[in-house]
Amino acid sequence: MTRRPTMNDIALDAGVSRATVSLVVRDSDQIPESTKQRVRASMERLGYVYNRVAGTMRGGGSRNLGLLLTNIQNPYLAEVSMAVEAAAQESEYTLLQGYSLGDVERERRLVRSMVENQVAGLIVMGAVESDGSAFDGLGGPRAVPLVTILRPIDSVAADHVGIDDRRAGRLLGAHLAALGARTVAVLGGFEGARMLEARLGGLREGLAGSPARIPTSMVVTDDGHGNYSSETGAHLVAELLERGSCPDAIVTYTDAYALGVHQGLRQHGIEPGADVALASFDNIPTAAQIHPTLTSVDSAPHLLGAEAFRLLTSRIAEPGGVAESVVVEPHLVIRQSTALWAPPTPA
Amino acid sequence: MTRRPTMNDIALDAGVSRATVSLVVRDSDQIPESTKQRVRASMERLGYVYNRVAGTMRGGGSRNLGLLLTNIQNPYLAEVSMAVEAAAQESEYTLLQGYSLGDVERERRLVRSMVENQVAGLIVMGAVESDGSAFDGLGGPRAVPLVTILRPIDSVAADHVGIDDRRAGRLLGAHLAALGARTVAVLGGFEGARMLEARLGGLREGLAGSPARIPTSMVVTDDGHGNYSSETGAHLVAELLERGSCPDAIVTYTDAYALGVHQGLRQHGIEPGADVALASFDNIPTAAQIHPTLTSVDSAPHLLGAEAFRLLTSRIAEPGGVAESVVVEPHLVIRQSTALWAPPTPA
DNA sequence: GTGAAAGCGCTAACAT
DNA sequence: ATGTTAGCGCTTTCAC
Secondary structure, three states: OOOOOOHHHHHHHHOOOHHHHHHHHOOOOOOOHHHHHHHHHHHHHHOOOOOHHHHHHHOOOOOEEEEEEOOOOOHHHHHHHHHHHHHHHHOOOEEEEEEOOOOHHHHHHHHHHHHHOOOOEEEEOOOOOOOOHHHHHHOOOOOOOEEEEOOOOOOOOOEEEEEOHHHHHHHHHHHHHHHOOOEEEEEEEEOOOHHHHHHHHHHHHHHOOOOOEOOHHHEEEEOOOOOOOHHHHHHHHHHHHHOOOOOOEEEEOOHHHHHHHHHHHHHOOOOEOOOEEEEEEEOOHHHHOOOOOOEEEEOOHHHHHHHHHHHHHHHHHOOOOOOOEEEEOOEEEOOHHHHOOOOOOOO | OOOOOOHHHHHHHHOOOHHHHHHHHOOOOOOOHHHHHHHHHHHHHHOOOOOHHHHHHHOOOOOEEEEEEOOOOOHHHHHHHHHHHHHHHHOOOEEEEEEOOOOHHHHHHHHHHHHHOOOOEEEEOOOOOOOOHHHHHHOOOOOOOEEEEOOOOOOOOOEEEEEOHHHHHHHHHHHHHHHOOOEEEEEEEEOOOHHHHHHHHHHHHHHOOOOOEOOHHHEEEEOOOOOOOHHHHHHHHHHHHHHOOOOOEEEEOOHHHHHHHHHHHHHOOOOEOOOEEEEEEEOOHHHHOOOOOOEEEEOOHHHHHHHHHHHHHHHHHOOOOOOOEEEEOOEEEOOHHHHOOOOOOOO
């Protein structure tokens, strides 16, 4: 026999009916132990592997979920992926994973392919330009449950798990104000994107009441296609320094940029931490490993992933209803890159 | 109608038979353009989505592949994942992904679940202790094609894509010898693992002919359960320094460890690059971003992922035959952490 | 060029 | 406690 054995084969071999085999697979207590033993022995001997695809098609819902991310070069998203996978494995779900690279066309293809594969639900970090058209087939009464993470998608009323970016900004702003920074630069982030606006707004709130300002000339955005590489950070800081004087503090959009800023500053003879305070968002592992260690706002990727999974599965269990939105609270991790800094003493 | 529309619904709506709809989906040229248009219009209007699961069950083989990694906190594996995904997307495959965390039990569960889900093939980075028992059902004539990456799995005769670890070690050894290093320490890696043995062996070969040695007391291994965190590196270097004097050069098993070694050295007042040469394997992006930048052996994760995919799909197309083994050639990227170092001048 | 019918491997309702 | 039957959504001969 060259094909894989089926329940029929097992039934035949064990001298029972196919239905009985099916019940044994699910360990039903209608089946006496003696029969189970016999059936299991046949499975073992013939090398039977349950065909979940056929089972799903017949009856119960799919146990597959789709996880669509932009890019896991970004350690933050890598950790989200691992968190979702851990939760899925725990609950006996399987994960279809894909990367859009921030490209709307890839995103559309991936969503389509996951839905064609009958996923029970989707967790999506959308591309910046996502207009929701990739999710058209998912709306309406026969919707595939969808949870967006980090970036809500325009015109798609889905459950969402995000970060309180405003609060993240505020934490950082308050910290920099307390240090005595007077001028703060902001590097990176897609101009007009909600995330950047929220972080900037929060930063301003945190700085309010102190003499600190964020001069317009010191806000340098990128085009949002960032692959979150440190090179982006190096470019951004080069542009900043070209524009004029060095600020007291630099806030970058994500830790990866801060690494590039490190480099860029040193090339100009400026020592991060000592000459200028540097802080960022995401708190990737590297932040604690570079020198000087990097102050960063931690946004609990593990929690975010776990919440996204929880929200998705509860929506699968209980479809419909109004979209829910969960916010993960960030916390500030203060390290050398700001702690070492002090305002220049007026000589 | 609350359920998703099926081919039957489309057929009914378009006034053709189900078989015709099936042919339209695959754009068969037996169907005249006029009919296709009509059918496609119905699909559009009813919001039809092709059910690939049912299609697979009936006829053609599955278009799903399984990718089983230990952990994508490791940027090297993250890049492998992205490479495999890119290739899969290109060829209209879908990816089931899971993380074993180096745990044999999780590995077993994931393999089982992927096979139950009828994947057409598997790409696996096995846990250190994998004995192949997780892959038992896959052997024999009805095998699921399997490609192992980076670490062959004992007793499983599968296609393999690996790195020429010996060569990687040799490149590094030759470089350190040329620098004039006399004592070289090796930190990290699971004692007895092939990968470590190969790298160590290569390192010795590269050093041969020079006065350099690797004292036994300067080889500090770990337990192989490493999550590739920099903390491991910090511990390893602490242990090394406890054992006695500082070597001329330190080679770590992976870049993440080197970051921790950075930290650990500085805590002892030793400056990496200046006081001791430091080099590693993997060449993760961070290697170019820290200070001093880190010399590392690049092992082309993107190439490795692409090769694994190529090997797997060609095995799916042409099952059986003798297992193939592909080796990706590493190359040395020299950066400040070694370039800045010079032997102490005998005063 | 299109339709009718069988069947992939499984589950669930009902029957015994 | 186990068997019978129908059918999930699709593809594939084989008719017409």
